[in-house]
Amino acid sequence: MYNRNTSAPPLLRVAPERLALFLDVDGTLAPIVSKPHLARVPLATRRLLQHMQTRGVALAALSGRPLSQVRRLLHPLELAVGGSHGAQLSLTGGRSLTYLAALPDDLVRGLSAGIAPLHGVWLERKPAAVAVHWRQAPQYRAAVDALVHETLRHAPEWQLIEGHCVHELRHQGRDKGKALRRLMQHGDFVGRWPLAIGDDRTDEDAFAAALSMGGGAIRIGDVQPSIAPWRLKDVSALAAWLQQQLNRFGPGILDRSYKEGEYERR
Numbered sequence: 607m608y609n610r611n612t613s614a615p616p617l618l619r620v621a622p623e624r625l626a627l628f629l630d631v632d633g634t635l636a637p638i639v640s641k642p643h644l645a646r647v648p649l650a651t652r653r654l655l656q657h658m659q660t661r662g663v664a665l666a667a668l669s670g671r672p673l674s675q676v677r678r679l680l681h682p683l684e685l686a687v688g689g690s691h692g693a694q695l696s697l698t699g700g701r702s703l704t705y706l707a708a709l710p711d712d713l714v715r716g717l718s719a720g721i722a723p724l725h726g727v728w729l730e731r732k733p734a735a736v737a738v739h740w741r742q743a744p745q746y747r748a749a750v751d752a753l754v755h756e757t758l759r760h761a762p763e764w765q766l767i768e769g770h771c772v773h774e775l776r777h778q779g780r781d782k783g784k785a786l787r788r789l790m791q792h793g794d795f796v797g798r799w800p801l802a803i804g805d806d807r808t809d810e811d812a813f814a815a816a817l818s819m820g821g822g823a824i825r826i827g828d829v830q831p832s833i834a835p836w837r838l839k840d841v842s843a844l845a846a847w848l849q850q851q852l853n854r855f856g857p858g859i860l861d862r863s864y865k866e867g868e869y870e871r872r
């Protein structure tokens with residue numbers, strides 16, 4: 607299944623308004639650096655992506671980073687984002703965020719009602735997780751355990767992770783492949799040809815999803831095996847390929863609402 611002898615991607619014949627790009631960030635758009643907080647997506651790459659968008663390409667970033675960090679790294683681009691390995695999804699960019707992996711509200715309400723009489727037990731909502739803390743009330747451990755298992759009976763995609771004095775319910779579907787599939791069902795992405803691009807093991811799920819939908823995949827880096835049929839050496843090689851692909855689309859009208867200075871603001 608894995609393929610070591612992959613070649614560079616050809617220039618695509620797909621029209622920009624039929625193309626959906628799913629891009630990893632670190633090691634794909636941003637060069638790997640010693641400390642993650644120092645990572646930057648080069649200005650030229652952000653401009654290039656914005657031009658692609660203007661030409662009609664649908665863009666999504668799929669990253670292990672939280673959604674807010676992905677947005678900051680790609681500022682001022684407005685694009686769909688799968689953050690936290692797909693646990694956080696933003697379908698439309700901007701401020702309208704949708705946590706598709708949130709525990710259904712009725713189950714959260716049921717849990718809240720269940721712990722209400724358990725003095726000292728409290729509930730914490732996180733992206734793609736709900737934690738029930740009982741550190742201050744260890745006598746209720748068994749009661750919490752029963753409540754959580756009752757909740758899980760109604761939430762087959764969720765699993766229990768027991769921490770130190772905490773029962774955490776976590777969504778099992780945190781992977782970039784599921785994020786890609788979900789995004790492909792929404793808005794701009796519907797009916798497009800998906801191309802997934804990434805540099806590590808977590809991107810293989812996105813590759814598998816794109817390929818299963820008849821799309822393509824590019825693995826960045828030339829060491830690890832991959833199911834991707836195409837390969838590019840590094841971040842710069844990808845940027846160069848994207849530029850060539852943009853050139854192939856021909857000139858478009860750049861959206862002037864993007865001010866040049868916007869790109870410098872971090």
Ligand SMILES: [Mg+2]
Nearest residue numbers: 630632633805
């Ligand atoms: Mg990466």
